[in-house]
Amino acid sequence: MDDKQTMHAMSIDDSYHVERVLARGAAGVTELVSIAGAGPFVRKKIPTQLARRRVWSALADCRSARLPQVQATYELPDCFVVVYDYVEGPTLDQVVNERGRMPIEQAVRVIEQVCEAVQELHKHGIVHRDISPSNIILAADGAHLIDLGIARMKTEQATHDTTTLGTWGFASPEQYGFAQTDARSDVYSIGRMFGYLLTGVYPDDAAYEKTLADESIVPPHLRAIILKSCAFEPSARQQSAEDLRLEALGLRNPRAEAHTKVSNSRHSATQQHDKRKPRWSIPRIFAASVAPVFIASVIVIVAAVAFSFYAAERFDGGNGSDATPQHSDSATTDGGEASDNGESQTANAENPLKIVESGWSAENGYTIYAFGITNTSDTLQILYPSVSVTGRDDKGLVIFSDTATLNVISPGQTLHISGQAGDGVAPDTVDFATIAPDDYQISESQGSITLTPTGVNAVAYDGGVTFAGEVKAQIEGTVDTAFTMANVTVVLRDDDGTIIYGKSTYVDMPENGGSTPFSIPIHDPPRYASYEVYAQSW
Incomplete structure (x- = not known):
């Protein structure tokens, strides 16, 4: 940067009013800011040597409202700065800590929305690598995926990641040197988060596996989907976030029909696996069969009738x-x-x-x-x-x-x-x-x-x-x-x-x-x- 560029960037930086500091550490500082009465926005100042400019550039091209909406990027002498929209709401971690495990229908709705955001990232070549409950905001309009601090662009023909990164318990095996991270690494993290939402137990807790296996807490078909997504070998998982979303919603069932019964109803219908559902539809019952490595029979779930006014x-x-x-x-x-x-x-x-x-x-x-x-x-x-x-x-x-x-x-x-x-x-x-x-x-x-x-x-x-x-x-x-x-x-x-x-x-x-x-x-x-x-x- 020459002196003119530096002065211009500094004048832009000085135009923002810092409302409060959200985080500070070796990876930089994150602030809540406003400018000329507009905002609030999140401003991240990332040390130059850690800046992933291609990721933020690709994110600006993403068209999902569940991802940070980039407003501006600029360079300062010692850091790269990105400004994006602020989303108000608690993290999933805070919600589960306060209320315990999520009801099944709400957990599936969250996973559906996270998968939508992640699929858009993958479409633009971005691997998030840190999908965890602390990086999901539960706003008034649903789940928002944040914090792309360790995201990277997909690298072709690489054999493994060079740095161990991610949140323990949610990071995929690839992130610990076993292979190169790709879209399936994020699928693994979403699966671990799905299990956490349904059980209320962290995946690295000794009680996690026992709680996940309790059919009174986690329906067998959802447990099978979670186990598939968290397979050690990436090729054994769902191969995309979209595949995981469809399986969680019961819309993808390669072997059998998914049957739904509605109590107190004069009507019943058999749903085929490829029956299209609205994108926001989160049924209270989910009936689906998964890959034969996990289950070979059709699961029939009885749903409760829902009423509201x-x-x-x-x-x-x-x-x-x-x-x-x-x-x-x-x-x-x-x-x-x-x-x-x-x-x-x-x-x-x-x-x-x-x-x-x-x-x-x-x-x-x-x-x-x-x-x-x-x-x-x-x-x-x-x-x-x-x-x-x-x-x-x-x-x-x-x-x-x-x-x-x-x-x-x-x-x-x-x-x-x-x-x-x-x-x-x-x-x-x-x-x-x-x-x-x-x-x-x-x-x-x-x-x-x-x-x-x-x-x-x-x-x-x-x-x-x-x-x-x-x-x-x-x-x-x-x-x-x-x-x-x-x-x-x-x-x-x-x-x-x-x-x-x-x-x-x-x-x-x-x-x-x-x-x-x-x-x-x-x-x-x-x-x-x-x-x-x-x-x-x-």
Whole structure:
């Protein structure tokens, strides 16, 4: 670097305001920073000799919202600096230490999301090499993979890694000199983390193997998947994070059909191994067979029926920033009223699901959306109601596609949910379409959980608004007591009452008659006139 370049980089560095130091050590310093009122961001200052510039350059090309979003990189005389978005939330380590082992459905949801992030890294030639519970943030919108401090680009024709790295108990054998690390090394670490989430025991603990073998804690088919992913020989593992994700979800079953039974249901269906499920769908039961080296028979799992309900409380809103959002009132986002035919979005006339409203805005190119979905049936509940979200450019060409899946929708119930989609390119229109449920998703309703947001308060702070309050639960009839979380969603509306923005968080499920506090901060919200808060079991 010449003097001019050095002075320029130092002026950029000085523009950031350090909120607090997150970590400091031989690998550098990590800080929480802001700049000109924007942020917060994470700033990593990595000693020059340890900087892996190719990794950070490749990461900037990744298009997964579950990976750090690189904002800037620059060089200082003694270090390489990278700035990326800050994700708020506890680590998986903190969650398990506080609450113990995770419910199966939540653990599978986390593993699915981690696999999505890791698959995107591998697509760009990056091997993370330190996938562990302390490097996964459980944010309001799910799991985020962080800390690429020891990640490396995949090296062809190398025989072994030169340095022992990784987190003990989660690092693969390759990381201790047995072979070269590659995508299968990260598969090993994900498998070890899967076992940790289900057992609540660290893999290097003497009690881990015994707990993992306890069928009352870990279903046999999931244990088989974990053992496969953690095989000593890389060729014996799932060969990609995507393969592991599909096996965990029960969507890949090379030898047999996976059968699902729904209790209290008049409907049942046989699911083939290649049956496509929505990307966000996390069934409460998982039935799958794995490679013959582990198991040769078909596993039949009986699922519990899931019930939930929602409640909304509407309030007068305030004004956020002057950002102009884009929105829609219909399933096709072209304005006007939502279709009255019950399902303009699907050809299935028996589909009881109907989108009643939707809206979105493009923040920094990424699409923030929210929608309301109704179950028009008088008696039937729908497990995992799903909606496809498709962004198109001004020529009508698809630029992104996503699937939002809720837990369960009771007869006559309307649910609201928010999400984020896209890869940084703002769409011209966004379409919302319900996905017709399969027979196994439909059953007679036996009860409900009503979650009511109460005492909601909008507290303004410099640059944003925090929506806080409590969620109260009322349980009627027979319900699935396995629900452990409540989803709370705040929806912002314009002067006409149209949705323009949404944000969700997750809190512990209240006891019957009890309540749980929640807080949803929105930094730099779009200009809004009113808001509503909704809640549902998860």
